Amino acid sequence: MTVLSVNVNKIAVLRNSRGGGEPDVLRAATTCLEAGAHGITVHPRPDARHIRADDVLALAGLTRSRGVEFNLEGNPFAPPRPGYPGFLALCEAARPAQATLVPDGDGQLTSDHGFDFARDRDRLRPLVAQLHGLGCRVSLFADAHRDDAGIEHAAATGADRIELYTGPFAEAMAAGTGQAMLARFAAVARHASSAGLGVNAGHDLSQSNLAAFLRAVPGVLEVSIGHALVSEALYDGLAPTVQSYLAILRAA
Template identity: 75%
Template sequence: MTVLSVNVNKIAVLRNARGGRTPDVVRAATVCLDAGAHGITVHPRPDARHIRADDVLALAALCRGRGVEFNLEGNPFAPPRPGYPGFHALCAQARPAQATLVPDADSQLTSDHGFDFARDSARLRPHVAALRQLGCRVSLFVDAGGDVGAAAGVGADRIELYTGPYAAAYAAGAAETALAACTDSARRAAAAGLGVNAGHDLSQDNLAAFLSAVPGVLEVSIGHALIDEALYAGLDATVRGYLRLLAAT
């Protein structure tokens, strides 16, 4: 069965908007794990717009104590700065089970594209090797339809399919082309010996169709839609809704 990793970035967005310590990121992650989520994901940005370095360490300790996956996302090329020691340094402190590398610039509101392997492979290779030496499984954020097999060439264990275009096409009632690209990419990744994760704008509305069509998805990382749905249904009930959906597909 595909496993669910809940991204709790949006909890930190709410906290930081007001200041102080509430809502509490670790408490929210604990509710998700108590409801049955298989892991927790965060994507700390260098500008600390949501998840901060201290959150990373606290969530890593929570996941370690619960025996579940902690998935840390970030741009390996972003330089350190005050409050952000750099992605590798955070991984060295937190020792996440999975490190997901994403090519997001500081100016991006959210991740919106995968790596350009023709440009980035040589720079990625030493970062991937260093993370694997820390004991991290390494996943690379990729565009559906792109050169997903190149991820194997830089030493990655998995890819994470960027599903934003699929979600937008699904909402518009025309998901076939985007879904076919995801399906083809998953098959090519598997042929290259890579595991397949997926994430971005997946929701209870579009997830079943995605998993029914795309083979071998090991993990989905879901944050924005899950927190949106939880505003109305509650966090525990929403996580359980996703788990029922995953169990049925």
């Protein structure tokens, strides 16, 4: 079964908008895990606009104590600054089970593209090796909607997996034109598997499009879902929403 990692960034956005400690990121993550989620994802950014370095360490302790996956996302090329020690330094301190490398810039509202693997392969290779040395499985954020996903170059970095950036798929599904996009994603997933890469997926996946994605795209090992899940949880509750996603995964 595809596993569910819940991204709790949005909980931190709410907390930081008011200051103080509510809503509590650790409590929200605990609720997700107790509802059956298989892991927790966070993507700390250098400006600390949501998840902070102290959250990373606290969540690392929580997931380690429960024996579940902690997936830490970030741009390995973003330089450290006050309050943000850098992605590799965070990985060294937290030792996540999975490190997902994402090429987002400081000013991006959210991640919206994968790596250019032909261009970035040689820069990524030593970083992948460093993360392996920390005991992390390494996943690389990848486009599937472009003509050349660069899968062979991604495999040449030594990474374990790619994470398919599913934003364009979600947009196509909302517009009623999802079938052609699904075929493209399925082809890239097959190519990745044949190159020895596992396949994860994330970004704008929701209860309305997840089942269709999993039916069409083979071998998806993990989905990371945050924005839609937290939005849906405002209406239905956090634990029931997690359980609804798990039911979709089981059925798919």
